[in-house]
Structures are given as structure tokens and as C-alpha cells.
Amino acid sequence: MAGRVLVVLCLSWLSQQVRAEEIKSPNRNLTLNFSLQAGGVPTYSLTYKGRPVIKPSHLGLELKNGQALTNGFAVTSSKTRAFDETWTPVWGETKTIRNHYNELTITLTQAATKRVMLVHFRVFDDGLGFRYDFPKQPELAYFVVKEERTQFALAGDHKAFWLPGDYDTQEYSTTTSKLSEVRGLMKTAVTPNASQTTFSPTGVQTPLMLKSQDGLYINLHEAALIDYSTMSLDLDDKNMVLESHLTPDAQGNKGYLQTPCLSPWRTIIVSDRAGDILESKLVLNLNEPTKYKDVSWIKPTKYVGVWWEMITGKSTWSYTNATNIKLDSTDYSKLKPNGTHGANTAHVKEYIDFAAQHHLDAVLVEGWNTGWEDWFGQSKDYVFDFVTPYPDFDVQELHRYAASKGVKIIMHHETSGSVRNYERHLDTAYKFMADNGYSAVKSGYVGNILPRGEHHYGQWLNNHYLYTITEAAKYKIMVNAHEAVRPTGLARTYPNLIGNEAARGTEYESFGGNNADHTTILPFTRLIGGPMDYTPGIFQTKISAYNPQNTSFVHSTLARQLALYVTMYSPLQMAADLPETYNKHLDAFQFIEDVAVDWDDSKVLEAEPGDYITIARKAKGKPNWFVGSTCDEQGRTSTINLGFLDPGKKYVATVYADAKDAHYEKNPQAYAIRKVSVTSKTKLTQYCAPGGGYAISLVPSAGK
Template sequence: MNPLRNPVSTRRLGLLGLLCLLWGTLRAEEIKSPNGQLTLNVTLAEGGVPTYSLTYKGRPVIKTSKLGLELKNTTSLQAGFTQTDKQTRSFDETWTPVWGESKTIRNHYNELAVTLTQAATQRTMRVRFRVFDDGLGFRYEFPRQPKLDYFTIKEERTQFALAGDHKAFWLPGDYDTQEYSTVTSKLSEVRGKMKAATTPNASQTPFSPTGVQTPLMMKSQDGLYINIHEAALIDYSCMHLELDDKNMVLESHLTPDAVGDKGLIQTPANSPWRTVIVSDKAGDILLSKLVLNLNEPTKYPDVSWIKPVKYVGVWWEMITGKGTWSYTNQENIKLDSIDYKTVQPNGTHAANNTRVKQYIDFAAKHGFDAVLVEGWNIGWEDWFGKHKDYVFDFVTPYPDFDVVELNRYAASKGVKIIMHHETSGSVRNYERHLDSAFQFMNKYGYNAVKTGYVGDIVPLGHHHYDQWVNNHYQYVLEKAAEHKIMVNGHEAVRPTGLARTFPNLIGNEAARGTEYESFGGNNADHTTILPFTRLIGGPMDYTPGIFQTRISTFNPQNTSFVHSTLARQLALYVTMYSPLQMAADMIEHYNEHLDAFQFIKDVAVDWDDTKVLEAEPGDYITYARKAKGKSSWFIGSTCDEQGRTSKIDLSFLEPGKKYTATIYADAPTAHYEKNPQAYQIRKQKVTSKTKLTQFCAPGGGYAISLVETK
């Protein structure tokens, strides 16, 4: 019998549908973190709308918030759901990173996977939640199914309903850059401060008067520290947050592609994880490994070729305007129609044989692994702002850069040269040349590359953070691994923990680094905020170590100055974690302060253990880190423009052992504007019972090496 032709059966089906709807509406699931302090509730609200909420020690972190996606030209995945399945599990493992802030990482969570079925479309969507002791991760999963094979995302509608008007550390929402100064304000003040916060950049597309970027760091009035970000951003668009400043609700806002779509999905597929890290201690946010843990284990069976790197480079003199990347001042150059041997050199090209050999000699003398050289290849004369498709070929050097000789010379000194690939945003051109460029690197002994994406993305219309360009970054990373090449990506999308899966992603920029000190300066509190925001997703190639902070002393045309004392520049090697650390100043300035430079020589770039001794976002951070495979510890402390007195105890040291502490500190008269190079170095014996009190000048800090006394 066909039930559709039987009125009794039809009534029964209607009643069954109503019961299913009511069951779906009323059904609620609860799951706690392993330590019981975080509680997640998942509910289908009226109309079959999926929602979630999160509390920490009974205090609201995320109030009831909607989940779902708005689709293009079809019924959206936002309502009309019933819960058709659920699965729970607990997971606990300890894994060893290829490089990192600690020798091992514990991955411990309770999981809830809720399967939702949309009766009207017969489509299925699964939402997977993982609750850790330090926060929550969740993602959308789209199983292979006949009713949902290909679809286009119009917008993701994930909400984060906040419990108050929190203090926030935010960047203007932008599809193309994160190179803004962080603004500290209440969320209700974002709209009024947005215009001033959106400063000029080489490529920028702000999208809203209340749009902000992730990682977004916040502090509630009752002392909860909350961080919202994402993890495992693969084949998807980068997420920003749109603020409803009347109701204090943040909603996901994805980066559109060239035609305005937010994502092209083919099932089976998963979204990135949406992450919420929470604690009543600021240091717990800094120590969280939640974002890393939500990424998959490494894809590479052999990781022996991936090594942390400490390097110097021909870079700062170009950034500050003392030298140039280009070989000639001639413009309107086409690579296939110019013979560089016939043009007039400008005399300021920094990447020349003599200069590079000076850096190689310096690196060898002081035990550095590598030398970065920018501006070595043809095409720099009119590379920026022209939207040229074919701008660099990545294999042809300028006449004054002898690839064969320089690599022979570097190898004889035990030093590597780091390749530089600036794409000027022309991703299609880079992919066109990628195989030949990496083969060139293999041939001449380069094992690491710094990529760059300055300017608008070409093809025009795409954005630095849209799905198609994110897939380009991933393609470059995996192609590099085929050639055993490590990647340091600049102007690319901010990291989301992918370095766990692809550990040759050894560095990223994705924020205002030291280069901005030459473009007008970073705020003095900048480095007290970045570890709470940008570094949540992965390490940053911040390029610290500037000793001559007055740029006009060597380039009178540039009146900018570094907003930091010299002592704080040393501290950044500890507070701004990266397995790729640059001594960024010109080598002449290091030769003037070899006593202070000793700390840069000594400090490790890979760690067995990390402690946060003091922390308050925007004010100060003090880290202690134990060098990989050694008994030595290093401490770094950075503070804002107010200055402070730091008080720490050394109880993390091994009891019963003695250490020699070498303390590199601000002098009493030091000040980041008035007297930045005033520093003092002293030594003292310490043990695990020692407590230290140390002055930090405005915009200053200190660095300490702790070496066991045998």
C-alpha cells in the first residue's frame, strides 16, 4: 500500500514528523572537559536550529550560540534539523613535535559528534566537538551523500555569543592583511575606533566597521581570558569575526573569492576547527597547545631534513632604505627583453658578492646556521604595484650575484644560504615556475625559502586569505616538501597549527614584524600582545635583534626608530617563539656590541620545556625556556611603555643544582625613546630557591641565560 494514498497512514506520518521535530528541538547533549572545569551543551533550538554554549568553572564563556552555514542557490544548513546520531569518546595521547616549545605535547580531550539530518532536503551534517582542559574545538563535517555532493558557501553562520562587553585586543577585519597595530579597547568601542585602526598597507580590503580578525584575545570583567581562532585551515576560506556590538555576538565571516563566493565544497569535506581557549590565568592561554592538537599528525615519514635555524641576512639595509633590492634604477623592464649586463648599476644593490660573503663570514664566525639574501634575482626594478603576471623567474641572478661561487663559499664555511622568493602577489606566476625554482634550490644547496606575497593577488580579484589562495599556499608547502625544502611564508594567511601536519612550515609572518619599525614604528606594547594573538596559531618570523634603533644614524632619510630598548631586543628571542630566528640588524651594529650579541649567539631555537612566569596581555610577558637536550634555561621579559619591576622565582630549575645567570638588562636610565641602548650585563650564581627582582624600562625588558655550573 502507498501510505501517501492512505489518510490514516498520512496522519501517522505527520504525527511522527511532529514528534521527531519536538524530539530534535528538546534533545540536549552535555560533555565536560577531562578535568571537569569546562562544560559544553549542545541543543537543537526551536525550528531545529543547532546551538551550543560553553561554561568554565560555572561561569559563562559562550552563551547559547547558533551553528550552521548559509548556502548559495539552495536550502541552507541552518535550521530544520533533527538529531539522528551521536557518538562520544575520550582521547589521551602524548606526541613529540619535530620542533617546538616543549619536548612532548599531551593531546587529551572528550569528544561529542552530533549527526544532524535536515528532513526537508534529506541532507546530513555532523558537528564534532572536542573539549580540552583549556578550551573547545568544533568543526562541521559533510559526509559523502547523494543530496549534498557539491555546494557553494554563501556565508558560515557560526556564532560566539559573549557574556559581556569584554576588553579586546583586535585587528581590523581585512581580506588581505594582518599588518595592523593591535587596538586595545572594549568590544563596544570597536566601531568608533575602526577608521583610525585601518592604516594604509600594500594590499588591503577591510570589510566592515565592526569586523575583526582572529586570533581574537579578550578579557572579561570578571577575569576570564578568552581567545577565539581556528585550526587546520585547509581547502577553506579564512575566518574573520563580525561583531554585533549591541548584543555582543561574534559571527564568522569568511573571505570571499574573486566572484564573491565564500567556499566551493565537494563532499566528503570538513571545515576548519573553530577554537575557544579559556582560562582565569593569562599564562594558560600562552601555554595552550589546543590549536596544534586539532591538526593531524605529520604527513611526512621522514622529517630528518627539517631543522630549526638561526640566521643573519642581507635584509635590514634594504628595509631601512640604505640599500636596494634592485640592481638598476631602470624601470619598465620585461625579463625576456633586457640584458642586465648592459644596464647601468645603481651602486646600491645590497645582494652583491662582496656583501654576501661578509655575512657568510660573520655567520661562520659566530655559529649561525644560515644567511638570508633578498634581492638576488632579476626583476626587482618595477616589481611592486604594477600587477604584473610574469614578474620574476626565481632562477636568474643579477650580474653581481654569483650563485655557484657564493654557495661554494658558504659550504666551505659550514653555512647555508636561505633562498628568497618574492612573488609580488602573482601566485599564478609562482606556480608556473615552482618546479624549476625548487630544482634550482636543490642543485645549489638551498634547503629553506622565504616566500613573499606583497601587493594585490594576481589574478586580480582574489584575496590573500580566500580559499583559492589558501590552497596555493598549501600547494607550495607540499611541493617544497617533495624537494626537502623548509618554508617561511610572508604576507600569507596567518597560521592555524598546520606546522604539526606539515612541519617544513618553519615560519610565518602574518602580522606587523620588525620591518614596521622602519616604516614608522610598532607600538611599545606590540610584543606584549602578539604571543596572545598571532602566535596562538604558530611561530612568527618576527626578525628581532635590532641594536641600532635610530635608523637615521645610517640612513638620514629615514627618521623612524625601533620602539624598544636594546635589552628587550634580546628578550624577544625567548618571548617571540620561533624555530626560525633571525639576528636582523646589520652585522656592523653587532660588532659594536659583541657583549650583548653574546646572548643571541647562546640562545636556543628549539626547546624541551616552557614556563610562563608572568603575563598580562598588553602589559608584560616573562617566559622561561629550557634548551633542547641541554640543562640550560633562557628567560625573556618584555613590557609596555609604562615600564615595571619584574619579580620572578627560579623554582623551575632542578633542585640541588647551581647555575650561572648572565643577566642582560635595561640600565636605570634606559627608555625606548630617550635612551634605548643603555643596558647592563651582570652575572650571579642562582639555584631553584633564588628569587629575582629586575627593572624593566619603558618599552624595555631583559634576557637571562642560566647555565648549569659543573
């Protein structure tokens, strides 16, 4: 009898270990498998058209106190459901988005602790999202995360487009290599930044773009990052296994949670076509619908600004050259102006005039407020109050003047990394904006974070970023956050988050330059989670033209700068160069004036990460299409089919292209503009210079 009982118990235990669940994507190309391995270890795997994408990989979290939530589990229940909806974004790359997936939910109970953890898997036609769910329970109320132990076991030594893992910055050049080469290249990949904290010789950031030797394109990221630490990935380069690595706080803890609670989604986008990665809406679909009932005040925006002249060193943010400034005791009217301050009333009016003349929506002004003189690198808590202008900046007059021209002014809040100081002044600053006609703010988080020891990408800071967005919404203010965490699709839920930086933008062209392939990679990496305020449109590529001491140059032809308005999607687009330069090239500037910032449709015509991207987009509510193409330092000939145009209609195509002798280093300003008549049956062939590209506007012919 005892032997029979033992056999039954063993068989019962074994059934739990081998119990497996399978679910497929709606088109059945992707298959997700879940199982418990020996010891009750939750494990998943993913295949695409029968080819392995993720080999069996472990799931779970390690806690600071108590037994880890990584093993000892039994499957209590499982359920599946299908979901299919179409929703309309407030702004976006397409007019509508389909959210179609099959879902598997596994309920796990840890025998030794009676703790319950659910894992939700959603399989879309273009990938997989999964997250942890901790229901309210007496056995698990408050807990501290030591580390998340989610694995991504890869099927090979893939080609990777990676950034060094860092708790404080993503402003690195992308390194392209095999995963096995990451360790050897890490030292040169880590370049100086105002705030940086790398954590591993094989640590990399997400979004991580991969390409397998047999031609699978794989992207790893996260979605709906709320009340949780940012995930990086640590590579076991012997076994090609990536494991989650969360950003710690000042005490080294990775997260503080209270049930019921959810982790962010972990995302895997996969296809055998590179363009599918760019067209994926998986990350957006894993976020919740908008929280706002009224979104009429959220407007896609095209703008110029008093910014590039400071970045290049032509002018300054600060009003004086004084040092040892204390904001609460300094009378700026008694200080000698330095004569190089950019944000003065007369100069800002020149930008407003240019914006009005060329039908641009707004002017960004940086350096308008007191405190810029000596804060950088000083770890000062109270640097800015966000409401006090310098003596030469007349808030009321500029408000009146801009309004008379139909132009908005974009506020700038540099927090200097002092998050508690920003929150101290936040409501007053937003009210000041509302009172003076500012509907959007560019915020910055340059330098190490205060309170000291916190990191840009920790749970506490992520909660702060979201707090600023929701508080801004109370005043109908849009937010463009720089140096904040990279986006994870939260703009669906909070669409006043109209832009982010969180990568090396155009400003680095003045600090030594971005690689020529930079803009052929960013759409596959940084832009997967949301739009970037990349600030394109630089026509004067020699920085010395503005500042003789700066020998940097923009690693791009002028024609490619136009293409970026299409390939680098954002509802917030800056014409970043100076009006005086644009006035010398008004024929080329016409594309910037014409190009839309909100879209009804988008199609990837050509794409290969690190080499080239060509995208066509249809303007919101209009019949006009725009095409942009960018390539790397090799140059190429692009051939595209215009089959996306309405059949039977004729269009006038204005092509802004590299001249035959154009080159991003040797002859960047060489461009040619031509007009041709085209239809949906037309195929266009266009030369792209090294570091170059082209832009096309397509307008229906009159009377057709």
C-alpha cells in the same frame, strides 16, 4: 484518535527541539552544551568553572543555492569518546605534547532536504574545538558556500585586542578597547598597506584575544585551515555576538566544497590565568600528525641576512635604477648599476663570515635575482623567474664559499602577488635551490593578488600556500612564507612550514614604528596558530643611523630585543641588524649567539596581554635555560621564581637588562650585564624600563 495522533506528533517534534547533550573537559572545568532550538536550529554553549564563556550560539552554513544548513534539523544520533595521547613535535616549545580531550559528535539530518551534517566537539582542559563534517551523500555532493553562520555569543562587553577585519593583510597595529568601541575606532585602526580589503565597520580578525570583566581570558581562532576560506569575525555590537565571516573569491563566493569534506576547527581557548593561553597546544592538537616519514632535514635555524639594510633604505633590492623592465628581454649586463645593490657577492661574503664566526646557521639574501626595478604597484604578471641572478651575484661562488664556512644560504622568492607566475616557475625554482645548496626559502606575497580579484586569505590562495609547502618537501626545502595567511597549526602536519610573517613584524619599525606594547600582545594573538618570523635583534634603534632620510626609531630598548628571542617563539630566528652594529655590542650579542631555537620545555612565569610577558625555556637536549621578559610603555619591576631549575644544582645566570636610565624613546641602548649564582630556590627581581625588558641565560655551574 486523530487528537491522540496529533499529541504524539507534537510531543515528538518538541522532544527534538529540547534534546540536549552535554560533555565536560577531562578536568571538568569546561562544559559544552549542544541543543536544537525552535525550528531545528543547532546551538551550542560553553561554560568555564560554571561561568559563561559562550552563551547559546547558532551553528551552520548558508549555501549559494538551496536551503541553508542552519535550521530544520533533527538529531539523528550522538556519540561520545575520550582520547588521550602524547606526541613528539619535530620542533616546538616542549619536547612532548599531550593531546587529551572528550569528544561529542552530533549527527543532524535536515528533514526537508535529507541532507546530513555532523558537528564534532572536542573539549580539552584548556578549551573547545568544533568543526562541520559533510559525509558523502546523494543529497549533497557539490555545493558553494555563501557564508558560514557560526556564532560566538559573548557573556559581556569584553576587553578586546583586535585587528581590522581584512581579506588581504594582518599588518595592522593591535587596537585595545572594549568590543562596544570597535565601530568608533575602526577608521583610525585601518592604516595603509600594499594590499588591503576591509569588509565591515565591526569586522575583526582571528586570533582574537578577549578578557572579561570578571577575569576570564578567552581566545578565538581556527585550526587546520585546509581547502577552505579564512575566517574573520563580524561583531553585532548591540548583542555582543561575533559571527564567522569567510573571505570571498573574485566572484564573491566563500567556498567550493565536495563531499566528503570538513571545515576547519573553530577554537575557543579559555582560562582564568593569562599564561594558560600562551601555554595552550589546543590549535596544534586539532591538526593531523605529520605527513612526512623522514623529517631529519627539517632544522630549526638561526640566521642573519641582507635585509634590514634594504628595509631601512641603506641599500636596495634592485641592481639598477632602470624602469620599464621586461624580464624576458632585458640584458642586465648592459644596464648601469646603481651602486646601492645590497645582494652582491663581496657583501654577502661579509655576512657569511659573520655567521660563521658567531655560530649562526644561515644567511638570508634578498634582492639577488633580476626583476626588482619597477614591479611594485604595477600589477605585472611576469616579474621574477626565481633562478636568474643579477650580474654581481655569483650563485656558484657563494654556494662554495658558504659551504666552506659551514653556513647555509636562505633563498628569497618574492612572488609580487602573482601566484600563477610563481606556480608556473615553482618546480624549476625549487630544483635550482636543491642544486645550489639552499635548504630554506623565504617567500613573499606583496601587493594585490594575480589573478586579479582574488584575495590573500581566500580558499584558492590557501590551497596555493599549502601546495608550495608540499612541493617544497619533495626537494627537502623548508618554507617561511610572508604576507601569506596567518597560521592555524598546520606546521604539525607539514613541519617544513618553519615560519610565517602574517602580522606587523620588525620591518614596521622602519616604517614609523610598532607600539611599545606590540610584543606583549602578539604571543596572545598572532602566535596562537604558529611561530612568527618576527626578525628581532635590532641594536641600532635610530633608523637615521643607516639612512639619514628615515627618522623612524625602533620602539624598544636593546635589552628587550634580546628578550624577544624567548618571548616570540619561533624555530626560525633572525639576528636582524647589521654585522657592523653587532660588532660594537658583542657583549650583548652573546645572548643571541647562545640562545636556543628549539626547546624541551617552556613555562610562562608572568603574563598579562598588553602589559608584560615573562617566559622561561629549556634548550633542546641541553641543561641550559633562557628567560625573556617584555613590557609595555609603562615599565615595571618583574619578580620571578626560578623553581623550574633542577633542584640541588647551581647555575650561572647572565642577566642582560635595561640600565637604570634606559627608555625605549630617550635612551634605548642603555643596558647592563651581570652574572649571579642561582638555584631553584632563588627569586630574581629585575627592573624593566618603559618599552624594555630583560634576557637571562642560565647555565649549570661547572662541576655541579
